[in-house]
């Protein structure tokens with residue numbers, strides 16, 4: 001095994017040259033050759049180069065992750081050296097524990113294949129393509145497209161703001177419960193007849209068909225959320241304790257449960273009575289969190305109903321987009337979100 005002892009900090013940005021560079025004379029010859037291509041061959045060449053460019057971009061994003069997480073994924077030591085290439089990625093070796101790894105080790109994207117299609121994957125997610133359409137566009141199997149989607153959402157799901165400081169607005173929003181993609185189990189359980197996707201709740205207001213989501217957002221725009229499968233004071237207290245800084249000031253719409261939680265946590269609490277048409281009381285309002293709810297719901301429409309069990313993944317993806325104001329951003333920035341770069 002050969003490695004050259006280069007400390008990570010001294011590595012240049014992006015990838016080092018993996019293949020010997022083409023000389024100017026050879027490049028000129030290559031350009032001359034292109035003159036003899038048929039139109040069809042020219043298109044093939046363009047597609048080939050496009051895919052190489054995508055690979056380069058993906059590699060640069062992935063490699064950028066090393067700058068943010070420079071340590072060994074196993075022992076966290078920082079004495080790490082380059083250790084050749086594997087699968088088109090720079091490989092590293094930890095001098096402390098001896099483990100070899102690359103920039104994706106320990107992420108949901110580790111060992112995922114077809115990196116030349118990852119930008120298309122993030123693009124498809126940003127456009128909210130169905131799994132079927134995404135699969136067709138990327139020319140992969142439907143199960144692959146499905147697996148990729150949830151791998152790409154995996155890191156975003158875990159990244160939640162905590163210890164929110166200052167004025168923190170808290171409010172619940174509701175989405176329709178969905179068993180999309182789970183009809184067989186549903187019929188077996190005979191819970192109820194499958195509803196047409198994106199349908200209406202049979203009952204108005206809160207019912208078993210509505211899933212409550214608690215969103216906390218402070219005035220600096222930091223946000224966290226939780227699907228409330230159990231909406232009782234004890235559970236919500238457990239959720240809110242790590243989410244709030246000790247000196248946070250909570251602002252709600254006067255929900256009895258949130259008031260109890262605030263007193264349980266010993267946190268200053270101000271309620272606006274939205275049911276009575278009160279929208280602000282001095283500095284106290286929940287308009288930021290409500291605007292966040294609307295943006296989330298509008299963004300979710302593109303997916304045409306998602307299974308409730310996957311809701312935390314989509315909430316995470318939206319938090320990441322909102323945090324970076326990157327909806328409609330370049331696929332490479334979206335990929336950076338997915339790999340935590």
Ligand SMILES: [Zn+2]
Nearest residue numbers: 072075094097
């Ligand atoms: Zn190590």
